[in-house]
Amino acid sequence: MKLNEQLKKMTKKQKMGVFTVSIAILLVGSFGYKVYADDQKAQEQARIARIEKEKLKNDTETAVNDLFEKAIIDNDDAKKIAIKNDLQSETVKNVKEKYFVTKTKDAWQININNMIDNAENQLQQIDIAKKAVEQVYKEKVLNTDQKKYDVAKKEVDKIKNAKAKKELSDKLAKVKSEIEKKNKEKEDKKKESGKVSQQTPEAKATTDNVAQTTDGAEQQVADVTGQQTDQAQQQTPQAGAGQETGYYEPQTPVTDNGTGSNQNVAPTAPANNGNAGGTQTPAPPAPEPTPEPIQPAGPPAGWINPPFPIGSGELMDWIADNGYGGYDSSDGYIRPY
Incomplete structure (x- = not known):
């Protein structure tokens, strides 16, 4: 029987029941479809989020690894790995701004933060070492102070990057050569001075x-001075003792009076020097020449x-x-x- 004929035979009440059931079926179907659609949408969003998260992780690890000479993420020798040659501080700064996350409890993110800090610290150490080297060498050797050289050497030894370390070590080698040269010259002078005697x-x-x-230099001077004083006294005529005064007093002659004893004879006045045949007054003895003073022996x-x-x-x-x-x-x- 056709649907139209069946509807004609149904009562009004029956027709209302059929209509109600149809509406209910339609409503249930619509609601179920909505729930299904929302679930599909949520799943898609979750899938996209996972993809984006995975991409971010890959980009982060790539950027961080690129700061070093070889991959550092999940590397057992991470602490020994050096930054790449000629790494710029601006590059590290950009990576930190984009991938460093503060106040995180995620183990992977904490590791990423540590690796970025590692690169930053290595750059800072190179800068510290450069400034220390400049205290003793800058285009040429500026200072040969051993303490300043030791400080610079200690800072250079902390550098992990081989290229940066070699460049600074070559400069320090020139400083060390100058220090050794000056020490040798000083030692040679000491040895030469020690061989004089x-x-x-x-x-x-x-x-x-x-x-x-x-x-005994004081005694030598005193002896010489005494000798010179004695000589001066001997050379200086004493008053009334041989000094020329214009009058000569002859010695009193001693004669034998025939009694066996000597008797002094009164002195006679000297005759006039101008009378012929008279006794002449002898000239006083000439003074002895003054000897040269004895020079001190030393x-x-x-x-x-x-x-x-x-x-x-x-x-x-x-x-x-x-x-x-x-x-x-x-x-x-x-x-x-």
């Missing part, structure tokens, strides 16, 4: 003279014969090596002080 008799005599002058007290020419650098080194601060010089002698 051992190589030749003349050098030995110079050293002995220094010691003798220190201990330098004055506190003065020595210099082991090196006065004013030379070798003499200044000798003065410093023997604990003196300087010296005075006179007549070829020096007096260290």
Whole structure:
């Protein structure tokens, strides 16, 4: 029977029931379809989110690994891996701004943060080492201070990148060469100074003279001064004792009076020198020539014969090596002080 004929035979009440059931079926179907569609949409969004997250992870690891000479993520030797050659601080800054996440508990993200910090710290160490090297070398050797060299060497040794480390180490090698050269020159001067009293008799005599002058130079000067004083006294005529005054007193002659005893005879006045046949007054004896003063046997007290020419650098080194601060010089002698 056709549907139309069946509907004609149905009562109005029956027709209302059929209509109600149809509406209900349509509503249930529509609701079920909506639930299904929403579920599909959610699944798609989740899938897209997973893809985007995976892509972000891959991009992050690629960017971080690219800061180093080889892949560092999940590498057991991560602490030993150096940054790539000529890495710029601007590159590290950009990676940090894009992929560094603060206040995270995700283990993977924490590892990423540590690797970015690693690259940043290595760049900072290179900069510290460069500044330390510039204290002793910049286009040429500027300073041969051993302490400054040691500080620079210590900072350069901390660098992991081989290229940066070699560039700075080559500069330090030139500084070290200059330090060793100056130390050798100083050592040679000390050895040369120590051989002065051992190589030749003349050098030995110079050293002995220094010691003798220190201990007995005062006595030498006193002896010489005494000798000169005695000679001066001998050369100076005493009053009434041989000094020429214009009158000569002859010695009283002693005669034998025939009794076996001597008797003094009164002196007679000298005859006029102008009378012929008269007794002439003998001329007084000529004074003896003044002898040349005896020169001191060696330098004055506190003065020595210099082991090196006065004013030379070798003499200044000798003065410093023997604990003196300087010296005075006179007549070829020096007096260290």
